[in-house]
Amino acid sequence: MLRDPARLAAVPAIVARDAAQIAARTVFPAEPAMRADRLDLAIDWLCRTHDATGRQGSSKGFSLLHGWFPAYPETTGYVLGTLLEYAARRGGREDLVQRAREMGDWECSVQEPDGGIMQGQIGTTPRRSIVFNTGQVLHGWVDLEEAGHSGYDEAAARAGRFLTDEMGADGTWNAAVQYSGLAHTYDSRVAWAMLRWARRSGDESVEDAARRQLDWVCSRQRANGWFDDCVFKLGTTPSTHAIAYTLRGLLESHAIVSEERWLEAVVRTSEVLIRKLEVLPRLVANYDDDWKPAASHSCLTGTVQLGGVWLRLYQVTGDARWLNAGLKAVEQGAARQETGPWAATRGAIAGSFPVWGRYAPLQYPNWATKFMADSLMLHDDCLAAAER
Numbered sequence: 001m002l003r004d005p006a007r008l009a010a011v012p013a014i015v016a017r018d019a020a021q022i023a024a025r026t027v028f029p030a031e032p033a034m035r036a037d038r039l040d041l042a043i044d045w046l047c048r049t050h051d052a053t054g055r056q057g058s059s060k061g062f063s064l065l066h067g068w069f070p071a072y073p074e075t076t077g078y079v080l081g082t083l084l085e086y087a088a089r090r091g092g093r094e095d096l097v098q099r100a101r102e103m104g105d106w107e108c109s110v111q112e113p114d115g116g117i118m119q120g121q122i123g124t125t126p127r128r129s130i131v132f133n134t135g136q137v138l139h140g141w142v143d144l145e146e147a148g149h150s151g152y153d154e155a156a157a158r159a160g161r162f163l164t165d166e167m168g169a170d171g172t173w174n175a176a177v178q179y180s181g182l183a184h185t186y187d188s189r190v191a192w193a194m195l196r197w198a199r200r201s202g203d204e205s206v207e208d209a210a211r212r213q214l215d216w217v218c219s220r221q222r223a224n225g226w227f228d229d230c231v232f233k234l235g236t237t238p239s240t241h242a243i244a245y246t247l248r249g250l251l252e253s254h255a256i257v258s259e260e261r262w263l264e265a266v267v268r269t270s271e272v273l274i275r276k277l278e279v280l281p282r283l284v285a286n287y288d289d290d291w292k293p294a295a296s297h298s299c300l301t302g303t304v305q306l307g308g309v310w311l312r313l314y315q316v317t318g319d320a321r322w323l324n325a326g327l328k329a330v331e332q333g334a335a336r337q338e339t340g341p342w343a344a345t346r347g348a349i350a351g352s353f354p355v356w357g358r359y360a361p362l363q364y365p366n367w368a369t370k371f372m373a374d375s376l377m378l379h380d381d382c383l384a385a386a387e388r
Contacts, residue, residue: 038337041339043347045348046079046347046370046373049079050103053071057073057103057106058079059366061363061364062344062348062363062364064363070121071121072122073133073137074132075365076103076137076140077103077107079103079367080099080103081140082373083099083103084097084144085374097149101149107137107141108155115134115158115160116131118133128176130178131173131177132178132184132189132190134162134190135189135191138160138190138193142196145200146200153201157197162177164209167212184232185228185229186242187217187249188250190249191209191211191214191253192253194206194213195207195257214250217246218265224289224291225269225271225291227269228289240285240287240299240301240303241299241302241359242302243302244308247266247270247306251266254266267313270309270310270322282298283303284296285302285352297354297358299351299359300333300351300368301351301367301368303329304333304368307325307328307332308330308371308374310325310326311323311375311382315382326379330372330376334349337372348368350362350368
């Protein structure tokens with residue numbers, strides 16, 4: 001792995017303090033080595049989440065207590081994009097393309113009359129459309145159309161109209177269509193979907209709304225890189241999962257429209273986190289507004305997602321420090337992949353490490369493995385590019 005000596009320079013005292021605090025209360029075993037077939041195993045497990053529902057969407061995941069969950073519209077929307085990307089890398093595997101189309105068709109069948117996508121897994125009552133979920137399914141429909149599979153533009157247009165009509169002038173959405181009734185900075189990932197759709201459809205009103213949201217997200221960032229409103233519920237601290245959502249939405253939106261303020265916001269937060277990754281055993285699941293650890297477990301989902309953010313930063317900027325941090329984070333998270341004989345978990349990663357940590361305890365969420373697969377593909381691409 002490449003190393004940049006500048007990464008070790010001028011590490012703030014706060015990072016050293018954090019390392020001492022965590023070392024005093026938590027003992028982490030060494031990371032196991034990653035298997036060469038880690039990506040293949042992850043894709044196979046994502047296929048099992050589809051089979052577990054009778055191929056009616058992707059299961060929310062597997063619980064060690066309750067078994068397979070029902071299909072989850074929100075995350076099915078972006079799981080299908082992972083299958084399409086992997087299929088293209090494996091010579092156009094038609095079995096995976098077929099699964100992706102089935103997932104996209106199923107999403108059309110569960111779209112709400114207002115154009116949104118429901119909160120929660122199938123069976124959740126009462127049903128109501130949620131901004132974030134709608135954005136993730138919009139990503140999936142755009143993925144399918146961009147891959148040459150027609151029939152999803154009408155559903156995407158309805159979703160785009162829902163997201164635009166429910167947004168206020170300040171760039172936030174109506175509380176009635178927000179999870180927990182709150183504005184969230186991680187909805188930058190919704191704005192990214194809106195920009196993708198706007199560029200495809202030519203709908204300038206959707207792009208204008210997406211820009212308002214992204215500008216609002218930047219307005220919630222403090223000088224130290226911390227984002228206010230980066231939580232799922234009041235009274236909690238941001239998880240690395242929510243932080244990664246926020247950063248990736250800003251970064252990919254910058255890649256579409258070249259708005260430098262959005263890129264600068266990603267760099268500001270990332271500079272804090274990669275310093276912590278360098279001196280701590282691993283990133284913890286939560287941080288407070290002074291970037292002090294607020295948990296003793298890791299959110300594996302957030303770790304692999306942040307690795308993907310930094311690898312994309314490397315692709316965008318060419319700065320090797322993002323390559324180094326991205327490779328390290330992805331390898332740490334993927335090293336916790338289950339590789340035993342039990343089919344229910346083989347190929348997946350848990351929400352937390354240890355598995356009983358507070359983020360999705362005793363569960364293997366489908367989105368955790370989806371993001372691991374995405375980041376593994378970026379890992380391989382970036383490593384190959386750096387070694388050429």
